[in-house]
Amino acid sequence: MAGKVPPSFTSIGLYIRSGQLQLPKSSVVEKFKIAKCRLVMTIRDSKDRKVSQAGIEIQTGRKWSAEEVVENAESSLKLRDIIGNHCIGRQCLGTSHFQQWNKANIKEKRDMGQKATREREDEVRKSRGVELGAQGAWTKWELPQRRLTWAEVWRMEPYRISFFLLSVYDTLPTPTNLCLFGLKEDPLCKLCVERGTLSHILSGCKTALTQGRYIGGGMTMFYRRLHRQWTKNVQKRPRRINKPSSIAFVKRGEKTPTMKETRETILQLAHTWEFQVDLGKRLQFPQVVYTTLRPDAVLWSTKSKKLIMVALSVPWEENCEIAYERKRAKYQDLLDSCKEKGWQTWLYPIEVGCGGFPAQSVWKFITAIGLSGNERKRAVKKLGEEGILLVVDETRGYELETKLEK
Template sequence: MGLYIRSGQLQLPLSSVVEEFKVAKCRLSLIYRDSRDQLTREAGVRTRSGRKWAASTAIDLAECSLRTKEIIGNPCTGRQGLGTAHFQQWSKSSPREKRIMILDEVRNLEEEGRRAKSIELVTQGVWTRWNLPKRTITWSELWRLEPFRISFLLRAVYDTLPTPVNLHRWGRREDPMCRLCGGKGTMAHILSGCKIALTQGRYRWHHDKVLAVLADILEKERGKRRPAKVRPLLSTIAFVKEGQRPIVHSQARQNLLQSAQGWEMEVDLGRRLHFPEAVLSTTLRPDIIMWSLEGKRIILVELTVPWEEGCEEAAERKNGKYQQLVQDCRDKGWTTWLMTVEVGCRGFLAQSAWNLMTKVGLRGHLRKAAVRRLGEAAERASCWLWHKREGISWKPGGEGQ
């Protein structure tokens, strides 16, 4: 089920054989039913589809669902405005359009069944309660990933890895306790909650692996040449002749790095970060500091690699920790931004990571590539932590790990 679901957190480029079979049978039934030949329409040809499922019943359900949606109308979801999404009305559609709508609705009904089944699962359906953007795996990414990483990613999302708790539930182990600290050995405990792993520096190493990728992305953006903002002395009026439309010039979106020149950056890798004395003296060490003496602007970036269910809590905790520092910087006359970034242990990024990439000037495919790099770094490091979960001593992996 997790391989084919399209509304899940992890979306793979795979389709269910059962779904394709049902759609093909419905398509064949519609061809016979809506044929232009009168003899074919009146022949009463029935498509064989087994005893448990009938194509005619699925078509009737799809048509009823489409008529109901037409009565309800086109409701807006989230931040959509009126008329944002296109809505195809059933009564105004041509026979060919109706056939396509029915087949799409058959797929939607299958997807609703998979979604309902996932919600019923207590352990494997926890991802239905995540408030995170979805992660889509393309065919190129799937071919590029190693088999053990694909297996880890799928089984980690749906909690089917042989953790102590799962082994105890399956009758393969007497106790569900962690070998390192004696706590309950869930997947969340192994990747983000073990006290011994924390004292050994495993989670710090995990955090630094993601931080190194984030710092590389921001360093490349910082090093780009940006023209200084020049305010025109006089504003001109563009007159428009009668009957003509005004020419609208697209304006480039401004980002934080364009607001000043001479940006510098420090990263807290290896606990070597020192807060710029030109700003103020403090013992706090955000993960990344970007500042411009010329414009008196400073950007504080704090990265957290929590369990996916704890991203919102991590953001609130980090905001509270650095709120006084932000206020002190502003009291010194510095324009200050605090950006918390949450990257889940299994490679699912919170919306804050997307917002950061937008604010530093990354758009379109560049932003997607940067977010993908962060997710892969977190997932790769978690895979290494998983393989070393029962090792008493801790030795971080090499550059390739």
């Protein structure tokens, strides 16, 4: 794989399947264990008695036994039959298929056993990640996971892949890490007197924020992509005209055809929209109320009296919830004032982590403006890629400094 990682990088980041950043790689040790478990179940469940009763022992070493792993996996699957299927997130009853152990055939039981073994190995990796201090900080993030495919890996530049891995597992050459590695005596930030941790360097330095170091080409590209996406969506989805409903008669013996309901998006509530983004502090709030606040993006329709405000933040991934509440509290009075003037107003605080992980608020905003399915996934991924450009240059600067000190 293109990109470089330091020798201290944990193998959890390369092979975990339930982590924050999932790579298209698999562990050789895991494949070895899965193959041994599959061999145990194949010999034991063979229809030929001479094979199943031959007493064949699978050699796996002293520290690990395939028979014990298969027995534990089958016990957990039988226990899951007793507990039943539990819903996760927004799942409802019947939305997912639940394969029961006692109703499965031999081949299905073999596949279920391998899957349970693979999940057990991933749980061990995640538990090890929780025990780590710096490289396990991603376990505290409450953000949607990101899974990279081989096609995405080959399209990305090497330094981008390295930044993904090193930022998630906190092994970038920050002042704190350089001091920990013995390459620097002072762990403080170069601009202020606080500790130069990764979260401080990428999004928490007040001096860098005052000097405008966090606002650069990446933010400009981010706003422009948002403007293009919004304009494209307005032109593509004109206002829907309600037609009179008619009675759909059904012949005897036929079933009523099911019609897919389409939700009306915010952009369909008005026919003409005006759009502005805060590029170079040139945003002028619409003449609805007087305010000195400047949201990052504003979309309004004077004729229909509808207003949409977007407040963008690029915080450290662990602080996305805090950034959401801070932005909502900042513009709440402006939201109430617009509503008092008779305008139907929406406020969307969205967060894109400085490591390139969009928060759940981004998915909510993209859905509200009318994108769905693969189109929504592509839009969210593009926003995450634009957000990461804000900090890559700063990171490469610290890498150059490390090489010069060596």
